[in-house]
Amino acid sequence: MTTPIYMDYNATTPIRTSVIEAVTDAMHMVGNPSSVHASGRSARKIVEKARAKVAALAGCRTRDVTFCSGGTEANNAVIRGAGAASVIVSAIEHDSGLAAAKLVGVPMFVCGVDGDGLVNLDELRALLADAPAPALVSVMFANNETGVIQPMQAVAQIAHEFGARLHTDAVQAAGKINVDFPMLGADYLTLSSHKIGGPQGVGAIITAPTAPLAPLIAGGGQELGRRSGTENVAGIAGFGVAALEAMDDLGEAPRIAAMRDRFEAAVSDHTNTAFIIGRAAPRTPNTACVAMPGVKGETQVMHFDLNGICLSSGSACSSGKVKASHVLSAMGYDEKTANASIRVSLGRMTQDSDIDALVAAWKSLYDRIVGRPVA
Numbered sequence: 001m002t003t004p005i006y007m008d009y010n011a012t013t014p015i016r017t018s019v020i021e022a023v024t025d026a027m028h029m030v031g032n033p034s035s036v037h038a039s040g041r042s043a044r045k046i047v048e049k050a051r052a053k054v055a056a057l058a059g060c061r062t063r064d065v066t067f068c069s070g071g072t073e074a075n076n077a078v079i080r081g082a083g084a085a086s087v088i089v090s091a092i093e094h095d096s097g098l099a100a101a102k103l104v105g106v107p108m109f110v111c112g113v114d115g116d117g118l119v120n121l122d123e124l125r126a127l128l129a130d131a132p133a134p135a136l137v138s139v140m141f142a143n144n145e146t147g148v149i150q151p152m153q154a155v156a157q158i159a160h161e162f163g164a165r166l167h168t169d170a171v172q173a174a175g176k177i178n179v180d181f182p183m184l185g186a187d188y189l190t191l192s193s194h195k196i197g198g199p200q201g202v203g204a205i206i207t208a209p210t211a212p213l214a215p216l217i218a219g220g221g222q223e224l225g226r227r228s229g230t231e232n233v234a235g236i237a238g239f240g241v242a243a244l245e246a247m248d249d250l251g252e253a254p255r256i257a258a259m260r261d262r263f264e265a266a267v268s269d270h271t272n273t274a275f276i277i278g279r280a281a282p283r284t285p286n287t288a289c290v291a292m293p294g295v296k297g298e299t300q301v302m303h304f305d306l307n308g309i310c311l312s313s314g315s316a317c318s319s320g321k322v323k324a325s326h327v328l329s330a331m332g333y334d335e336k337t338a339n340a341s342i343r344v345s346l347g348r349m350t351q352d353s354d355i356d357a358l359v360a361a362w363k364s365l366y367d368r369i370v371g372r373p374v375a
């Protein structure tokens, strides 16, 4: 059996060989990082080394990195633990951000996006003017379905003008575009290991020095009291190595963007009924969200799967549930169009020949179901 062509990097990424080695080495050791003896100190050393690497990826201080179980937990921890009097989330946040905002127990407001998927800054301003202060604003850096990148510095400026704090979910930005926590102007930032070639089940919350964070998980007071529970030493070791290598991945961005652009150009050259969602906005180099009106996303995913290509329709985290993507709905697409899209997300292992296969499979599906329009 041939290995499938993997084009679902926004769902999860192939684990790096160096990460597997770091995880394996850590698993061969015994020691609780909270123990004071030599074995405990060795485990602590692994955790702190990894913390420095994750801090380097985010451009923040090591002590501002709190390890946790992943992006979902980090989003919940910040949104529920920031102590805000109200929460404003963008309409295109990951489900974990939207669900967490509903649980805080303070007034929640949703800020819309325009047709390109960019957060509406005037609406944000208006919401902040009315929302109980201090508010927490949560706007993701890059979207998982479209790759659209938000103008974080402008969002930060507006949030801070109103005395609000800003959280940004940078899960889909890390390793694809530069993530510089101080430069973004955010007070909190979310990272996830498995989106950058690290193990699943590990992530980090980055907090600005003055940003409050009530722990979501209380107990033994690990992670400076911000997140209790014995640290996932092996997972954290892998996350650290992945963070270091993810910084090098930024050099791969032009190659990956060129492949993505070649696929999109092939789609546009073939027909004018299919289209690329979010194309006019700044996007991460690896993501293409393509609508083929009249063909359900699930049908498309099955077709590609039969052709040996793994990709997803809408957000992989919500696949299985047949519902229109809330991201595409927020961008103004009707349910039919939102349900007729696929997400192609490339990564460091993607080769030009994979794009050839993708283009061929896309065209064969289009020609079979939609039919070639008369020129």
Ligand code: PLP
Pocket: 010, 011, 069, 070, 071, 072, 073, 075, 094, 096, 140, 142, 143, 144, 169, 171, 172, 192, 193, 194, 201, 202, 203, 317
């Ligand atoms: N935030 C975004 C933007 C994501 O794409 C995802 C996962 O798809 C998450 C958060 C959740 O991260 P994790 O899988 O580490 O819980």
